[in-house]
Amino acid sequence: MRLRLLRMAALLALGAALGLLWNAASGRGIALSKNVFIKSEDEVIEAKDAKARLEKGALFLDARPIDFYKMEHIPGALPLPEGDFEPAFAKLEAKLRSSFDIVVYCSGWGCEASHIVAAKLRERGIHAAILHEGWPAWTGAGYPTKAGDLP
Amino acid sequence: MDRRGLSDQGRRPAVSLLRRPLLHALLGIALGAVFLYAAYDKILHPADFARIVYHYQLIGPSQHVGPWAPNLLAVTLPWIEVAVGAALMSGLWRREAATLASLLLLVFVAAVSAALVRGIDIENCGCFSVTGEGRAAGFKLILADLSMLGGALILALVTPRPASKAEATRSSEAIA
Secondary structure, eight states, X not given: OOOXXXXXXXXXXXXXXXXXXXXXHSSOOOOTTXXXXXXXXXXXXXXXXXXXXXXXXXXXXXXXXXXXXXXXXXXXXXXXXXXXXXXXXXXXXXXXXXXXXEEEEOSSTTOOHHHHHHHHHHHTTOOOEEETTHHHHHHHTTOOOBOSSOO | OOOTTSOOTTSOHHHHHHTOHHHHHHHHHHHHHHHHHHHHHHXXXXXXXXXXXXXXXXXXXXXXXXXXXXXXXXXXXXXXXXXXXXXXXXOTTHHHHHHHHXXXXXXXXXXXXXXXXXXXXXXXOOSSOOSSSOOOOSHHHHHHHHHHHHHHHHHHHSOOOOSSHHHHHHHHHHHO
């Protein structure tokens, strides 16, 4: 019995074709060109815009685990780790409810924490913009960072 | 490795056992069922599966590739699992399906290992359930994948003995 490469290619092609067909026709499909982290209600801003908002006094939230925050964060940002949301939110709630310009960020590509935090805040009636590509976008643009556990 | 026509005389018993058609049928059904089951939740919740593909940070989205590559993978992989699983269960093109299954399992092991090595914490591996908790990507998962890989490799590399004795005699005579 020979191993037939054509049959393997046919199985792969069949699977891929069924997948694309299902994605187009089932009503459950995703937009292939869009990042699935981003929901229609999300406000996503670029690093340049975020920098301008920071200078105008926007409140920045760091959604990464607290150890990352302690290592380095955007100056003035407060920690609101996605994995530890409830207690951190309780501490920040009053401040968040009196801020009208909030930006949340996390580790960038593959990191969903900023999106989850923004959604949790939205459930509580607080709007926060999401920094697109998060930390790597900020540091990649050469914007300032700060080490330690103080904002 | 066409040994279909050769008799089992002089072979080790383990090899003879691995060539039993019944073993191949049962392995194919079991492995195929796992693949079909694995595809089910991903097909119902493609956006959730795409999120998990992003979490691995292997094929994007990143600065350079954008969301196309991971989205395409999330959309097609479950149905490739269906095609492979159905072929394994039915026995049609079983060897080719088993080879694909082995390659897929190797890719899964590599993806989970890469996440572990890079310290990426993947709470839901996206193996079976893509919504809710799921199972974490860790060493146990790698072991489970490797044991399935063992089964898939038997189907891919060992040729089953022809079903009936008469047929076996005929083919060995043909060779002689």
